[in-house]
Amino acid sequence: MISLTINGKTQQFDVPDDMPLLWVIRDIAGLTGTKFGCGMAQCGACTVHIDGAPLRACVMPVGAAAGKSITTIEGLSADASHPVQRAWAELDVVQCGYCQSGQIMSAVALLKAKPAPTDADIDAALSGNICRCGTYQRVRAAVHRAAELAKGSGQT
Amino acid sequence: MKTSTDSSRRDFLRATALGGGALVVSFFVPGAHRLAQAAAEPAAASVAPNAFLRIGADDRITVLLAHSEMGQGIWTALPMLIAEELDADWSRISVEHAPAAPDYFAQGMPMQFTGGSMSTWTEFERYRQAGATARALLIQAAAKQLGVKATACRTENGSVIAGDKRVRYGELVGIAAKLTAPKTVALKDPKDWKLIGKPTRRLDTPEKIDGSAKFGMDVQFEGLLTAVVARAPVFGGSVASFDASAAKQIPGVRDVVQVPSGIAVVADHFWAAKRGRDALRIEWNLGPNAGLDSASLREEFSKYAASEGTVASQAGDATAALSKAAKRIEAEYAVPYLAHAPMEPLNCTVKIDKDLCEVWTGTQFQTLEQATAARITGLKPEQVKIYTMFLGGGFGRRATPTSDFVSEAVEVAKAAGKPVKTVWTREDDIRGGYYRPAFVHKVEVGLDEAGQPVAWQHRIVGQSIIGGTPFAAMMIKNGIDATSVEGVADSPYVKDIADHRVDLHSPETGVPVLWLRSVGHSHTGFVMESLIDELAHAAGKDPLAFRQGLLSKHARHLGVLNLAAEKAGWGTPLPAGRARGIAVHESFASYAAQVAEISIENGAIRVHRVTCAIDCGIAVNPAGIAAQMESGVVFGLSAALFGKIEFKEGRVQESNYHDYRVLRMNQMPQIDVHIVPSTDKPGGIGEVGVPPIAAALANAVFALTGQRQRELPLRATS
Numbered sequence: 001m002i003s004l005t006i007n008g009k010t011q012q013f014d015v016p017d018d019m020p021l022l023w024v025i026r027d028i029a030g031l032t033g034t035k036f037g038c039g040m041a042q043c044g045a046c047t048v049h050i051d052g053a054p055l056r057a058c059v060m061p062v063g064a065a066a067g068k069s070i071t072t073i074e075g076l077s078a079d080a081s082h083p084v085q086r087a088w089a090e091l092d093v094v095q096c097g098y099c100q101s102g103q104i105m106s107a108v109a110l111l112k113a114k115p116a117p118t119d120a121d122i123d124a125a126l127s128g129n130i131c132r133c134g135t136y137q138r139v140r141a142a143v144h145r146a147a148e149l150a151k152g153s154g155q156t
Numbered sequence: 157m158k159t160s161t162d163s164s165r166r167d168f169l170r171a172t173a174l175g176g177g178a179l180v181v182s183f184f185v186p187g188a189h190r191l192a193q194a195a196a197e198p199a200a201a202s203v204a205p206n207a208f209l210r211i212g213a214d215d216r217i218t219v220l221l222a223h224s225e226m227g228q229g230i231w232t233a234l235p236m237l238i239a240e241e242l243d244a245d246w247s248r249i250s251v252e253h254a255p256a257a258p259d260y261f262a263q264g265m266p267m268q269f270t271g272g273s274m275s276t277w278t279e280f281e282r283y284r285q286a287g288a289t290a291r292a293l294l295i296q297a298a299a300k301q302l303g304v305k306a307t308a309c310r311t312e313n314g315s316v317i318a319g320d321k322r323v324r325y326g327e328l329v330g331i332a333a334k335l336t337a338p339k340t341v342a343l344k345d346p347k348d349w350k351l352i353g354k355p356t357r358r359l360d361t362p363e364k365i366d367g368s369a370k371f372g373m374d375v376q377f378e379g380l381l382t383a384v385v386a387r388a389p390v391f392g393g394s395v396a397s398f399d400a401s402a403a404k405q406i407p408g409v410r411d412v413v414q415v416p417s418g419i420a421v422v423a424d425h426f427w428a429a430k431r432g433r434d435a436l437r438i439e440w441n442l443g444p445n446a447g448l449d450s451a452s453l454r455e456e457f458s459k460y461a462a463s464e465g466t467v468a469s470q471a472g473d474a475t476a477a478l479s480k481a482a483k484r485i486e487a488e489y490a491v492p493y494l495a496h497a498p499m500e501p502l503n504c505t506v507k508i509d510k511d512l513c514e515v516w517t518g519t520q521f522q523t524l525e526q527a528t529a530a531r532i533t534g535l536k537p538e539q540v541k542i543y544t545m546f547l548g549g550g551f552g553r554r555a556t557p558t559s560d561f562v563s564e565a566v567e568v569a570k571a572a573g574k575p576v577k578t579v580w581t582r583e584d585d586i587r588g589g590y591y592r593p594a595f596v597h598k599v600e601v602g603l604d605e606a607g608q609p610v611a612w613q614h615r616i617v618g619q620s621i622i623g624g625t626p627f628a629a630m631m632i633k634n635g636i637d638a639t640s641v642e643g644v645a646d647s648p649y650v651k652d653i654a655d656h657r658v659d660l661h662s663p664e665t666g667v668p669v670l671w672l673r674s675v676g677h678s679h680t681g682f683v684m685e686s687l688i689d690e691l692a693h694a695a696g697k698d699p700l701a702f703r704q705g706l707l708s709k710h711a712r713h714l715g716v717l718n719l720a721a722e723k724a725g726w727g728t729p730l731p732a733g734r735a736r737g738i739a740v741h742e743s744f745a746s747y748a749a750q751v752a753e754i755s756i757e758n759g760a761i762r763v764h765r766v767t768c769a770i771d772c773g774i775a776v777n778p779a780g781i782a783a784q785m786e787s788g789v790v791f792g793l794s795a796a797l798f799g800k801i802e803f804k805e806g807r808v809q810e811s812n813y814h815d816y817r818v819l820r821m822n823q824m825p826q827i828d829v830h831i832v833p834s835t836d837k838p839g840g841i842g843e844v845g846v847p848p849i850a851a852a853l854a855n856a857v858f859a860l861t862g863q864r865q866r867e868l869p870l871r872a873t874s
Contacts, residue, residue, distance in 0.1 A: 016407065020427065023427040027376075027382070027425035032370070032373070032376065033368065035499070035500070035548070036373060036501065036579075037500070037582065038582040038812050039581055040812055043499065045499060073366065074366070074367045076366070077366075080362060080366045085365045088361070088365045089362070092361065092779060092783070093361075094360070094364040095227035095228070095783060096226055096498075096500075096550075097360065097369050097371075097546065097548070098371060098498075098546075098548030099548075100365060101367050127820045128820075130813060131790075132497060132499050132551070132794075132818060133227040134786055134787040134788075135783075137786055137826070137827055138786075140824070
C-alpha cells in the first residue's frame with residue numbers, strides 16, 4: 001500500500017511502486033483533470049505539484065511520491081478563484097482545453113517561484129507544456145495578468 | 157413541437173438516465189448531472205421548441221450543438237446565433253453536444269459531422285432561425301398569459317415585455333409547451349444585432365480551467381475496463397500468431413482478445429493494459445508495405461511529375477505559351493506526410509448491451525461512427541447512442557471515413573464482452589497512419605518581357621484522401637480528387653492566365669491518408685505563394701507590389717493583403733538580420749494574408765512576429781476568430797519548421813513529441829490579427845489561418861538569406 005496525499009486528502013493505494021503517478025491519479029483516484037498526452041514528459045499535460053514543485057506525473061513512479069503532498073488542478077481552488085484561473089478566464093485562454101490543466105499548474109508553480117516573471121521566465125517555465133491549438137500568446141498574457149491579480153490579492 | 161413529456165430526444169435522454177445505465181450515467185459519465193437533473197424535473201419543466209434548444213423553467217437556455225467542440229469555439233459561436241435571435245440572457249446559456257440523430261445532419265448532407273471550417277457559416281441561418289422561432293413561441297405564450305396581443309410584446313434579455321408587464325422566459329415554459337412554434341420567422345436586421353459581431357468570451361472556459369471538462373479520455377464508470385491494442389508495425393500487416401501468456405501474468409490484466417486491427421490487452425486501468433501489451437509476443441505478417449521508404453516514395457513521385465496527369469483545370473494551350481514565353485521558371489516543390497498529433501490521444505469507450513450500444517468519444521463524424529458501431533454489433537443505427545465528448549483537438553484526425561478508432565473500440569468491447577475504453581498511446585497516434593499525404597508539385601511558369609506570368613503548367617503528385625471513401629462519389633469528379641488540387645486549380649493567379657494547365661497524379665502507396673487542418677490548402681498555399689515570390693524576384697519587383705498587380709481584380713485577396721502589409725509595416729526598415737515574407741491565400745470561403753518577420757538564430761529560423769489579416773465575411777465572434785488565426789499560424793508553423801513523418805522498411809520513424817516536434821512557448825512569435833470589416837456572408841475560420849504561413853516564412857527566409865527553400869519542413873540554415 002502506498003500512502004498519497006492528494007489535494008489535502010490522504011489515501012492508501014494498492015498499486016505497484018513503478019506505476020506512474022499519473023495513472024494512479026486518473027484511473028485509481030478518479031481525478032481526470034490531469035491529462036495523459038505523451039507518457040514521456042514531453043508535453044506537460046500531466047503536470048501536478050509535488051510538495052509545491054511542478055512535475056510530470058506520467059514519468060514519476062508512484063513510489064517516489066509516497067508520503068508527499070500532491071496538488072492537481074482539482075485542488076488548486078474550490079471555485080476557480082486562484083489568480084491564475086481568474087486570469088485564464090479573463091483572457092479567454094483555452095481552446096480545446098486538453099493541455100490547459102498542465103499549463104495552469106506550470107504557471108502556478110512559476111508564479112510561486114517568481115511573482116513577477118519576465119517573458120524569458122515564462123519561456124523557461126512553460127516551454128515544456130505543448131498546446132496544439134496554439135494558445136501560447138494568451139497563456140503568456142494570462143501569466144502576466146495572474147501576477148498582477150496575485151499581487152493585488154496577496155495570493156499565489 | 158417537442159416538450160419534455162413528448163416521445164422525443166429528451167425522453168431518450170431521460171430514459172438513458174433512468175434505464176439500465178442509470179447508475180453508470182449518474183456515477184461518472186460527463187453530462188450525467190444534466191441528465192440526472194432532466195430526469196428529476198417535473199413534466200414541462202422545460203420546453204424544446206426545436207431540436208437545437210431547450211428552455212428551462214429556471215430560465216436556463218440549453219443549446220444543442222450539431223457539431224463537435226474541438227477548440228475552434230463553436231461551443232460559443234453557435235449559441236451566440238441562437239441567443240441573438242432569442243434575445244436570451246447570455247448568462248443563462250448552457251451548451252451540450254447533440255446526440256447522433258438526423259435532426260443534426262449538416263444541411264444538405266446525410267450525416268452529422270464537423271469539418272471543412274463549416275460549422276458557423278453553414279449554421280448561420282439554421283441556428284438563428286432556431287432562436288427566432290423559439291422567441292416567436294415565447295411571445296405567443298406571453299400574449300396568452302398576459303392577455304395582450306402578440307404584436308404588443310417585445311423581448312429583451314430573457315424576458316417578454318408588454319407595456320409595463322414583464323415575464324421571464326422560464327415562467328412561460330408551461331404555456332409554451334402547449335403551443336406550436338412557427339416554422340420560420342423573419343430574422344433581425346443586422347443593424348440590430350447585440351451579440352453577433354461582438355468579441356465574446358468562451359462558454360466552455362469554466363470547466364476547462366478547473367479540470368472538470370470531460371474529454372473522451374476522461375470517461376469512467378463502474379465496471380469499465382481499459383484496453384491498449386498492439387497493431388501491426390507496418391500498414392496493412394496482420395497477426396500471424398501471438399502468445400499472451402506473459403501479458404496475462406501482469407496484475408490487473410483481465411483479458412487478451414484478438415480484433416481485426418491487432419491484439420487488445422484489456423485491464424483494470426491503462427497502466428496494466430500498457431504493460432500487458434508490452435509483454436505480448438506477436439508474430440506479424442507484414443504484408444505488401446514492408447518496404448515502404450520515404451526516399452523511394454519521393455523518387456517515385458518525382459518520376460510521376462515528369463509525365464502528364466489527369467487534367468484538373470485547363471484553358472488555352474499552356475505548352476505552346478510556355479515555348480513562346482520570354483522567360484521560363486521551373487520549380488519542384490515537396491511536402492512530407494504529416495500527423496495531426498492532437499493533444500488528446502485517440503480513445504473511445506464502448507458499452508454493448510442486448511439492444512443498445514453506447515459510445516463515448518470525441519468524434520467529428522457521429523453518423524459514420526453510429527453506422528459502424530451498428531454494423532459491428534448487429535444493432536440498428538438508432539440503437540447506437542453516440543455521446544460526443546469534448547475533443548482534445550481534432551484537426552481532421554477524429555474524422556476518419558473508416559471510423560478507425562471507433563470501430564476498433566467497438567470490436568474490443570464486443571470481443572471482451574464488457575464495457576471497455578480503448579486508449580491509444582502517443583506513439584500509437586504518431587505511428588497510426590491517417591496522415592496528410594506527401595505531395596510533389598512540378599511547375600513551369602512562362603513570363604513575358606515585363607515579368608508577368610503568361611503561361612502556367614502545374615503538375616501535382618500525391619495520394620487521394622477521398623479515393624476509396626464514402627465521399628468519393630461526391631468529391632471525385634473526372635478522376636480528380638478536389639482536395640488534391642484545391643488552392644491551385646482554383647487559384648486566381650492561375651485562372652487569370654489565358655494559357656494554363658493543372659494536372660494530377662494520385663498514386664497509391666499503402667499509407668493511410670486523411671485530411672489535416674486546411675487539407676489541400678496545407679500544401680497548395682505553400683507552393684503557390686512561394687512560387688509567386690519566385691516570380692516577383694525574377695521580375696525584379698517587390699513581393700507585395702507584384703501580388704497587388706496580379707490580384708488587382710480580386711478585391712478580397714487584395715483587401716487582406718494590403719491590410720496585413722500595412723499593419724506589418726511592409727517596406728519599413730528592420731533591424732539588421734531580420735527580414736519579412738508575405739503570403740495571401742483563399743480557403744474555405746475566407747481570405748487570409750500573413751506577414752512573417754524572422755531572423756536566423758544559432759542556425760535555426762526564429763519567427764519574431766506574424767501579422768495576419770482575415771476576411772471571413774461577417775465576423776460572428778471576433779474574439780474566436782482572432783484565436784483561430786493565432787491557432788492556424790501556430791499549427792502551420794509547427795508543420796513548416798518541424799513536421800514530417802518518414803518511413804523506413806515500412807516503419808514510421810517518428811514516435812512522440814521529441815521527434816515529431818511542434819511549436820513550443822519559447823518559439824512562439826507575437827501574432828497580431830486584424831479582421832476586415834465585412835457584411836459578406838460568413839466564411840470558414842478554423843483552417844483559414846494555416847495555408848499562408850509556410851510560404852510567408854519561406855519567403856522571409858529567401859529575403860534574408862537568398863536561399864529559396866522548396867521543401868517542408870524548412871531546413872535550419874546559416
